[in-house]
Amino acid sequence: MATAQYSSAPTVKKGVQPLRAGQGTSFIWRKLHSLLGIIPIGAFLLEHLLSNFEALKGPVAYGQQVRFLNSLPLVRVLEWVFIFLPILYHGLYGLYIWFRGKSNIVYYPWAGNWMYTAQRYTGLIAILYIGQHVLRQRFMGISLPENPGAAFAKVQHELANPWMLAVYIIAMIAICWHFAYGIWLFAAKWGITPGERARKRFGYVCTAIGIGLAIMGLASIWAFVGPTYRNAPDIVPLSSIAAPAVAGTHAG
Amino acid sequence: MATKTVQLEIKRQASPDAASDWERFEVEWRPGLNVTSALMDIALNPVTADGRPTTPVTYDSNCLEEICGSCAMRINGKARMACSTLIENIEQPVRIEPLSKFPLVRDLQVDRSVLFENLKAVKAWVPIDGTYDLGPGPRVFPQEQEVSYPLSNCISCTCCMEVCPQFTEETGFVGAATIAQVRLFNNHPTGSVLKEERLRALAGDGGIQECGFAQNCVEVCPKQLPLTNAISDVSRDVLIQKAKDCLRG
Numbered sequence: 001m002a003t004a005q006y007s008s009a010p011t012v013k014k015g016v017q018p019l020r021a022g023q024g025t026s027f028i029w030r031k032l033h034s035l036l037g038i039i040p041i042g043a044f045l046l047e048h049l050l051s052n053f054e055a056l057k058g059p060v061a062y063g064q065q066v067r068f069l070n071s072l073p074l075v076r077v078l079e080w081v082f083i084f085l086p087i088l089y090h091g092l093y094g095l096y097i098w099f100r101g102k103s104n105i106v107y108y109p110w111a112g113n114w115m116y117t118a119q120r121y122t123g124l125i126a127i128l129y130i131g132q133h134v135l136r137q138r139f140m141g142i143s144l145p146e147n148p149g150a151a152f153a154k155v156q157h158e159l160a161n162p163w164m165l166a167v168y169i170i171a172m173i174a175i176c177w178h179f180a181y182g183i184w185l186f187a188a189k190w191g192i193t194p195g196e197r198a199r200k201r202f203g204y205v206c207t208a209i210g211i212g213l214a215i216m217g218l219a220s221i222w223a224f225v226g227p228t229y230r231n232a233p234d235i236v237p238l239s240s241i242a243a244p245a246v247a248g249t250h251a252g
Numbered sequence: 253m254a255t256k257t258v259q260l261e262i263k264r265q266a267s268p269d270a271a272s273d274w275e276r277f278e279v280e281w282r283p284g285l286n287v288t289s290a291l292m293d294i295a296l297n298p299v300t301a302d303g304r305p306t307t308p309v310t311y312d313s314n315c316l317e318e319i320c321g322s323c324a325m326r327i328n329g330k331a332r333m334a335c336s337t338l339i340e341n342i343e344q345p346v347r348i349e350p351l352s353k354f355p356l357v358r359d360l361q362v363d364r365s366v367l368f369e370n371l372k373a374v375k376a377w378v379p380i381d382g383t384y385d386l387g388p389g390p391r392v393f394p395q396e397q398e399v400s401y402p403l404s405n406c407i408s409c410t411c412c413m414e415v416c417p418q419f420t421e422e423t424g425f426v427g428a429a430t431i432a433q434v435r436l437f438n439n440h441p442t443g444s445v446l447k448e449e450r451l452r453a454l455a456g457d458g459g460i461q462e463c464g465f466a467q468n469c470v471e472v473c474p475k476q477l478p479l480t481n482a483i484s485d486v487s488r489d490v491l492i493q494k495a496k497d498c499l500r501g
Contacts, residue, residue: 011482013355014268014355014363015353015354015355015363015366015421016353016354016366016413016419016420016421016425017421017423017424017458018366018370018373018424018426018458019369019370019373019374019424019426019430019454019456019457019458019459020424020458021373021374021452021453021456022452022453022455022458023454023456023457024456024457025457025459026457026458026459027455027456027459027461027490027494028459028494030461030462031461031491071330095382097464099416099422100418100420100422100423101417101420101422101423101464102417102420103417104415104417104468106490107330108330108415108468108471110467110468110471111467112465112466112467112468113322113417113466113467113468114473115419115466116417116464116465116466116467143337176258185465188465188480189463189465189483189484189487189489190488190491191484191485191486191487191488191489192488193326193484194481194485194488195481196478196480196481199476199480199484206427224430
């Protein structure tokens with residue numbers, strides 16, 4: 001029998017709708033986005049910048065670093081599960097977050113609001129940059145997993161184009177900014193720094209991390225365009241201590 | 253003796269679906285004049301600056317001392333309380349508009365019932381109703397009072413929601429005020445009986461995860477609530493609650 005039921009239907013007709021208490025799955029997807037930015041993407045960024053830093057020691061050291069990374073067990077699985085897919089998800093969900101928000105920096109030009117906006121634009125720069133970077137450096141031209149000795153020259157040729165050099169410098173700064181502020185946001189939004197002073201102090205830490213990483217990254221770029229290793233050979237011979245680079249899928 | 257006057261530009265809209273337009277008004281200046289008293293002056297003599305008779309401006313207000321939360325509006329572009337906005341502290345002409353994120357009723361009056369619905373959705377109360385006398389409540393220690401008192405100052409003005417870039421129709425974000433009240437009632441020894449329900453509610457769509465930590469809420473709050481601290485604390489509690497629920501199956 002139909003009986004009169006208690007109705008909790010909200011009385012809000014137009015405008016922003018009330019909380020859908022306990023309903024939906026957006027919580028888990030949003031938290032996943034947040035977590036992936038730190039691990040594995042942030043961890044990978046650190047690894048990448050450290051590896052790039054080897055370029056300051058020259059083409060051989062750089063090639064050996066590339067060969068070492070490609071000699072990791074299940075390296076293609078690691079690459080997809082811990083790098084490509086997380087970045088793809090983080091980037092696409094980040095755009096989704098951006099489009100659903102509504103920036104009001106014009107009316108409220110406050111520091112936190114600027115950071116909020118900057119986090120979105122630096123994220124966009126990161127997506128565009130990483131897209132072309134992965135395509136051109138990983139999937140186009142000479143394949144570095146098979147030819148780690150060609151790594152230095154490949155990057156050097158890329159950066160010989162001044163436009164590309166500008167793209168790399170802008171993206172390096174934008175990505176380090178995005179990561180540094182991302183750690184700060186993570187700590188704030190996961191309840192690690194619930195106090196005003198804690199957030200302020202951690203802000204200094206994140207600033208130091210961001211500036212440190214950006215300087216490291218820019219120094220690595222300098223290694224490719226500076227005079228020290230000008231006109232490096234297309235392929236440098238690497239010492240043969242390490243195991244072969246790839247587990248024989250498509251050799252050559 | 254020449255009298256000093258105040259120029260006001262007010263956005264008018266006769267009904268939710270009507271077109272809006274701006275009207276200019278001029279009222280006499282006096283020391284301590286605030287925006288609500290200027291609106292009252294206009295109501296006494298509803299004539300525009302160019303001498304055309306018009307309707308009195310519709311707006312919400314009640315206490316006139318920044319304690320009821322009714323008179324939030326956008327003054328010179330920023331959301332604030334009309335009663336505590338002194339004319340002498342702001343630029344002229346004073347541009348007054350209704351809050352932009354809530355359905356408009358008329359002129360400066362908007363329908364802010366979404367906040368009431370959100371407070372109900374998280375059970376922002378202390379459950380003490382019973383069929384018999386429950387006796388005195390547990391003691392609240394001064395240390396807990398120190399945490400609760402600032403949160404209890406919320407006047408439901410919705411300024412924090414108005415200025416939040418994440419409070420949009422697309423996200424349906426719950427907003428800082430409701431999250432702060434969850435922190436308040438979870439901190440209450442009797443109110444905490446509903447703690448788990450409140451935290452689960454806040455993990456729903458439009459919940460605490462939508463916060464982008466732009467921190468506009470805490471900048472704009474007329475009562476200086478520690479809103480970002482509350483969001484951070486409650487975020488952690490919600491996360492832990494969800495993890496517990498997941499592991500307990």
